[in-house]
Amino acid sequence: MDLQRTILIVGLAVVGYLMVLQWNQDYNKPPELSTTEVVSVGEAPVAQAATGSSDAPVLESDTVVDHGSAASAQLITVTTDTLNVTIDTRGGDIVSVALPEYPKVKSQPDNPFVLLENSQNRLFVAQSGLTGTDGPDRHGHPVFTAAKTSYQLEDGKDNLQVDLTLKTDKADITKRYTFERGGYQVSVDYLIHNTSDQMWRGNFYGQLKRDNSKDPSSEFSSKTTINTYLGAAVRSNEKQYQKVDFDDFASKPFKETVEGGYAAILQHYFVVAWVPGQEQQNTYQTRVVNGNNIISVVEPVVEVKPGQTGEAGAILYVGPKNQEVLAKLADGLNLTIDYGILWWFAKPLFELLKFLHSILGNWGWSIIALTVIVKAVFFPLSAASYRSMAKMRKLSPKLQALKEQYGDDRQKMSQAMMEMYKKEKVNPMGGCLPILVQMPVFIALYWVLLESVEIRQAPFILWIHDLSQMDPYFILPLIMGASMFVQQLLSPTPPDPVQARVMKLMPVIFTVFFLWFPAGLVLYWVVNNLLSIAQQYYITRKIEADPNA
Template sequence: MNENKNLILAVVLSALVLLGWGWLSNKITPANPSPVKVENGKVQPVPQPNASPAPSTPAVLRDRAKVLAETPRVRIQTPSLQGSINLQGAKIDDLVLVRERESVGKNSPPVRLLSPAGAPGAYFTSFGWSGQGVQAPPPDAVWTPSAQVLEPGKPVTLTWSNGGPRFEITISVDDNYLFTVQQRVANTSANAVAVRPFGLVSRANKSPDPDSWTVHVGPIGVFNGAANYDVNWKTLDENAAGEQFTTPGGWLGFTDKYWLTALAPAGERSFAASFRKGPSGAYQADYSDAPIVVEPGKAVTTETRLFAGAKEKKLLDQYEAAGIPKLSKAIDWGWFEWFMRPIFDLLNWLFQHIGNFGVAIICLTLIVRGLMFPIAQKQFQSMAAMRKLQPKMKAIQERYKDDKPKLQQEMMKLYQEEKINPAAGCLPILLQIPIFYALYKVLLVSVEMRHQPFILWIKDLSAPDPLTPVNLFGLLHFTPPHFLAIGVLAILLGVTMWLQFKLNPAPMDPTQQQIFSIMPWVMMFVMAPFASGLQLYWVTSNVLTILQQWWLYKKYGLHFADTHPVTT
């Protein structure tokens, strides 16, 4: 039966999209390669700026609290961030996200983003200068602050001088995750000096989040107007020289699945950027401006924005509109970005008005199915017509079972006489695939859904369903292996898919019958590790499909026995 083949095709294509689309897109349209320049008609690689310290990390790690207590600090206090600035080296190396928690537990600590060198998970940003004819602040320089607390609307200026030019770093922060860093050099000497401002982000370890074809994790940036997802941990592990870029405007840094630390030099000024790995194993993203000549008695100021926080789409869009080019590309949208963004905006709008992300997913499913109802109507009408023809088709099959060409000829003749197109159900299936994949990606990359509860036992829609009969729904105190942890939602997915298949015309081919009998349970195992939010969408969609089929079959006077006759 062609309708059955269409349904099998839909499930197979959905699985292929989930498992292979990202890999295929990277092969067809890889991200921007390392930049080059042309000199005298020859292509040359852009040289490494060499304007910032090489990445390094101490061999022996110590307690974070002890490391923090060893250096003078300025406290950071905002509605979204808490931490401190290390005055030795002008580093922002202590930062937690107060609105985000490590787990759904009541006493779970806030997510730590940045940590000082020498402590576990060292991850920090730093700003400075290199220079000619001038002593720039060394990496261990101790800066003098203008205040002891950095708050929104209350910037702090750090100053350093060694008898020559005066160096200043003025840091301000907003209510969310954006720092603005102004680097100023005042030349109080009698001679002109050349300085080169730089900034860096250094992290001792790779992200604990996996870097996959679905979600890019690791080095990231926007160079020459395009997002670059091509540089990853493996790239830096294998390339001692690192990756270099020269770009007018843009940003660079490191991304986790939900968090981002990125440096964005303000304006359209050209700067040299690089990603590299040091001998100690630390990773670094850094930029440096072109050398600036400061005449005696003059001062120059450069500005850089630092984003350090959760990749909330609304905030990324706001900062992008405020001048950080394509910051929203920090979310790895993939090929369906044009479709994913409106789906995300609608889902988030529903959540803001309903207050429950799970209910918002159900409402989104209703809206999507409502918009597709006219197309689905035609599909089910075709299926209903095929149901009515099944006795005649069965008779033709019995009559010409030993003559395959004649069987096909008679089947096509029957379709023409009854004015039925057996392929009419393909269009709705093909339309649902990008919708399903777009929603899958939205639920996968959305920090807004992280730790959002639904009802009862589902406390985190971004995680798999934790309730499984394998351990008697938690009565047995053990965690089953990953491949056996089949949650309640995954079981419902299998059951509703089985019911959906039962409402379709019964396949005549024994092979198809076997496929239909096992596919729901195979998909139950395949989908079990996915986010429960995605499983909730699929279960809701299956239930709506079953109701729609039942209503249409009732409308056309069809019953289950009409297309599932007892065979002898």
């Protein structure tokens, strides 16, 4: 009995410690400083052919040389069913993107979440251009011209093209944005018509620039917000998904040439990524310029003969972390939906949850159905554990008698206990299994609810309007604590008074931890506890009523 309780207490202590660490990371993370001024977005990479290779461009400097006056630049708005975009004709950069399908807060459905912006609060923009030998962005951003200042995807149309034009001394260049209905990927293509009598050479580059402001998801929640990973990610030669923290951009900059790949910046539920051609060698690099974090990709050299027209470009994804879409764009990009070390279990768990949602139409009921399925799968194992606990409970008077018989002689008492366990065919370790079985499911579901944009602002019933946020009235955590207390009543009482007091405190400790957990996760734990109570009550009463058990 002492061994069993010791293992249980150690296990619960470890779980509690991990929860404290996770709570501290999620809720007690010090806020990062946000910018207070609008930062210039004109810092473009300059590329030239690396020594001995015309296919491996190298970033040189960030000198800004304007190709036009500031007054000549203007902002262009583009509206589709999924994106509200602002393009600056200086460089043709995307300086703002709002997502009308994803409100900032659920109570304001017409106020879209802003993913990219260049404002006093935040700088996060997507830049692209042509650098290299003849690229107009080699020494700074040129100013394009556009036929209109406003574009909108018309009803019945599946795509929208926005052309920006530029004339240089060697080429006529069209920067073409293509927006798709229902999509968050934007094709960015350069059409280069060589008007000179010499070969035109240049490289397409795309880069994401972000300051160190905090994740905007935390600004639009009335509840305590969970902080997930905010930073960059790339596909390296060694990993399909490699995180690159903003803190490492200056101290340990990343630079690698990879076949295919992507350059992304992640935040809670959303991702922005440049996806170049996947069958070519692309160079990725991180750096810090004027306090801003920049991750860029430079494609191989494009050569255009005199009088000919060449093309270069990439896909820009700006939107939610949709696993199916991201997986089709680039190998490893879907891993930006980071389920942690239990990804191998969390991913099928999410697929099952999504399947249940397709039937039930509500994520809360889907979580309940998932809990029932998981409980059914582990029913035989749980039943064996509860039978062991019931037998231990039945033996409690005999254990108490042994304690009184041997007093403080722990060695003799332990020997007597082991002999009794052997005679009664009781496994003192059996009661540990329910907790051990639940924890992987719990942790995997934690990350599923944390990372899946489908759960964002998903309602359940009554007072639960957002399963991804904590219960606003703490009702579910209190029910969860009460259910844990009932489970303790059905469990054998430890003979050691200190252990007994510690076990009685566990429902209180867990309730405090769960106060700030997502309501969907607490819902899973509550339903799991209720099913466990029913199963444990039935088995306990059956064994206690059977004198031969």
